[in-house]
Amino acid sequence: MAAAAGPEIERMIALLSKLPGLGPRSARRAALALLKRRDQMLVPLADALAEAARTVRVCSTCGALDTRDPCAICADPARDPALICVVEEVGGLWALERAAAFRGRYHVLGGLLSALDGRGPEALRVGELVARASDAAVREVILALPATVDGQTTAHYVADRLANAGVSVTSLARGVPVGGELDWLDDGTLTQALRARRPA
Template sequence: MTRPPDETGIETLIQLMSRLPGLGPRSARRAVLAMLKRRAQVMAPLAQSLAEVALNARDCRICGNISTADLCPICQDPSRATGELCVVEDVADLWALERAGVFRGRYQVLGGTLSALDGLGPEELGIPRLVARVSDEAVTEVILALSATIDAQTTAHYIADALTVTTAQITTLAQGVPVGGELDHLDDGTLGAALRARRKL
């Protein structure tokens, strides 16, 4: 049976929402209905905020964090120049560590892990740029805060080998991160314990 045209755009909105992580078609439908009931209080401000972020959001040119300026607030903050550089797989991992509030250095976001199938090699992940940054900024410690998956650990060892040309100490997260676990899914206490108990790689 042919479906009627979506003249109001509601069905299109539901389909777009259902593509978001954690939302299937039923959850997306409930979310859209909830917003429709509170158009002025929720839907209109949300639409405006989405438009602004879509227009202004960009990757920080130094670390890869998401910001609305060329440099994110962390890279702009002189108090974060501690000599410690935390390498993470994704922006979600950076945000998770910031939520935990236990790290006061700076970050480097890889944007993934090494994967020949996905076409992600050292260049795509910015590993040569990372090595240059460690030398240029006189970084004393590089913390490889990658997930405990096989691909992430392979990437961590590759980075550690690449950084042997620098004088920086290379450490990695220790206790608290389960094998196969992803940082963004861990609670703040677990993340804090893992960061404090980091060990030399």
């Protein structure tokens, strides 16, 4: 079947369709919206993408994305250096920062252990974490990893690697979400909520 648009537009659609959550149809709609509003959306987006490609880098300390190294969080003297929160990817860091509930520092692993995907310990930034946790200023490492099989496998591996670092290793509480109805929750969430119960 012949392409409905020129090669430049088809390339744009193909690239957009590689983004998470965008399939070919959504990518076509997004491309059309951008092209219809070229001056208001397409040109500023292209400029922002070019600027990000030029300036954004990975923080050599924690693995976050920023325009400077070390990143703004690692360089912030108001952050508690005694606490390191370990996340799978930068998206987890951004989610915790949105909540504004954590004032320590972060460590981005860069993925999870996964036998199916062929991702072993050498693919993650665990060695760097162990080195950071061995610093006398660090008291606690919080594992904020997904409640999935790969997430829990990774959490156990990281905890084992930190066993001799002289720090407390904790993980996020799991259970009933705020506003959650018991009859809508899965068995695993309910079981975890019962195990993590606390005084009322």
